[in-house]
Amino acid sequence: MFSSTRGNVQGNPSMDDLRPYLPSEWSNEERIRTLMGPMPTAQDEVARTARLTFWTAAIHHWCYVTKKFTFTFQESLSAFRRGTQQPLCLSDVLLHMNRLGEVVPLDELPLGEQGEESWVGWGRRVFISAPSRFAWNKVKQALGANNINSKVFVDTKLLQDMCEAVLKSYWKLSLDDHIAGNKPLTFASLYSKVGDCVGSADNLHLVVEALVHNGRAATTVHKDMTYVKLAVCGDLQKPVITQVEIAENELHVAQKGVANNISQLEHEIASLQQEVMLALKAKSKTKALLLLRRKKRSEKSLATQMGALENVNTCILQLQETQINKQVLGAFRSGVEAIRSSIAGDSSADAAATTMDELQQVLEECQDISSLLASGVSSQVTDVDDDTLEEELDQLVTEDQDLSSIDTNLANHMQGLKFPEVPKSNPLASVRELSSPSYSPP
Missing domain, CATH: 1.10.287.1060 (ESAT-6-like)
Structure with missing residues (x-):
């Protein structure tokens, strides 16, 4: 649905629309004119579903390309303005995405540290607060009083993907830099490492708050400086600074x-x-x-x-x-606990004595087997007289001395030899003169 194809802005066909997040249908005048219209009625379910599907994908793609985690209704209208025409169904689309949880108002997004909740508080939140808020939103929507102009929405799908991207990017850079262990970083240092993933410091702040709420990060303020510690990959425990x-x-x-x-x-x-x-x-x-x-x-x-x-x-x-x-x-x-757990069973004196007796019996059997193996090997070896070994050694020494004397005599004989002198003229020159046609015998 989305590609690099660009359409022309309505009202000025000569001007190319260079917005990179626009869908490929943007150049189709007839289709875009229909999609820019108001939301169809509930009876026309096919057209309504097509309108919701198109604009939901368009908003997500706009947020991904521009790395815009938060946006307002007016910003979304400006992003998809086509000349003087604005998408009239965008308010209904945002309400639909809000009901599905794909976009959530910023003030309703769970962020930051989760406090300890009692069973009474959990029951009040799950069975009273959440259903009451959902019913009140439905009433306001039915009465037309659900004003979205003043709300700041958060793309929850993009936020979740960016949380994973920040964790992967940080740990990849940590391995490349050979950082030992998981150390807390200042917010500025963390942004210098993963800023390319999130786009802006405000986006990173939102990502860190979401990670803290999910137990994948921890933050603390020390001397007016925020420290951030991300969870180790594969570790399910919440990090602590x-x-x-x-x-x-x-x-x-x-x-x-x-x-x-x-x-x-x-x-x-x-x-x-x-x-x-x-x-x-x-x-x-x-x-x-x-x-x-x-x-x-x-x-x-x-x-x-x-x-x-x-x-x-x-x-x-x-x-x-x-x-x-x-x-x-x-x-x-840990070693003390392991030793205590290992001797927690039958560790009486009688059990120890029985175990030592069994061990001694096994050792004696092993010693008998070793003796038998050793005797079997020694019986097959022929005894050699020491005098015979000495005679063979003297013979080897004599042969080595004879070879050394032969080498010495050969070297002395080679020293007396002299090589002939190198001729100063070419010895083949006279042969060429005798074979030449101009030569006449004397």
Whole structure:
């Protein structure tokens, strides 16, 4: 239904409509004129279904292409305006999509952290609040009082797809960057990673709130900065942001900032050193002294920054060691629980003695089998006299010495040989003269 085909704007046929989300039917004047009309009556079920199907798909495609999670009724009218003509059935289409849950008013969309709900609250919400709200909406629609002009709608299908896309994109980038574990990020850092998926920071904020409501993300505010932690792929537990993780993140940010300051100071000191040398060459002693004072102040600041960096690195190492110790302690506790569960059965002294007797019997049987196997192999091996082995070894040594003497004599004989000298003239030249026709014998 949707393609890159463009129609012409009604009232100005020479102007091409460059809106990329428009359906392919946009160039069909007769069909679009019909689709732009009011919603057919309930008796004409075929035409009504076709109108709803077309505009529902068109609105979803518009939201997908433009990455527009939220929109108003007036924005949808402007998006599908055709010259001076607007789709007259769009209000009925939005109400239909709202009933199906494909678009939901922003103030009715469940977002953010879910509080603990009691059984009484759950029963009130399911059996009283939801049916009452649905009935009241039906009454307002029947009376024509359901005003959608002031509402901001959310495309729930697009929101759900973008939530999955953000999770996949984030974890793909995390694997490519070799990030160990799941660490909380600031909202700005998360947007720099997955901003291409959602389009805008407001869209990402809506996605994060939806993920938090579904238990796939966690957020917290620390020093006017929002931290976000996404769930691990395949993990059904809701993520939790701890103070240790926030402290570690702040320490890494401080480490990076101090390292940048040190790099700038080192570059400044090297530049001042060069300027001092140039001033001395120019016989400007006063300027050289001023530059030298600046260099000393920069060196003092560099020493301070180096100490700060060392302190930050020490704090990060101590924090990491604390986490490792916590993991080791947790492993010990798990081991203790495993040992307790393993000996929770029949672990009396009599049972242990019986088990040891059975073990000893099995070991004795294994030892008997090993002895039999060893004796069988040794009986098949022929004993060899040590004197015979020594004679064979002496013979091998004698043969090796004979071969070495032959090689030595051959090398000495080769040293006495001399190769003939290389001729200075071509020996075949006389043969060519005798065979030439102009040659006459003497």
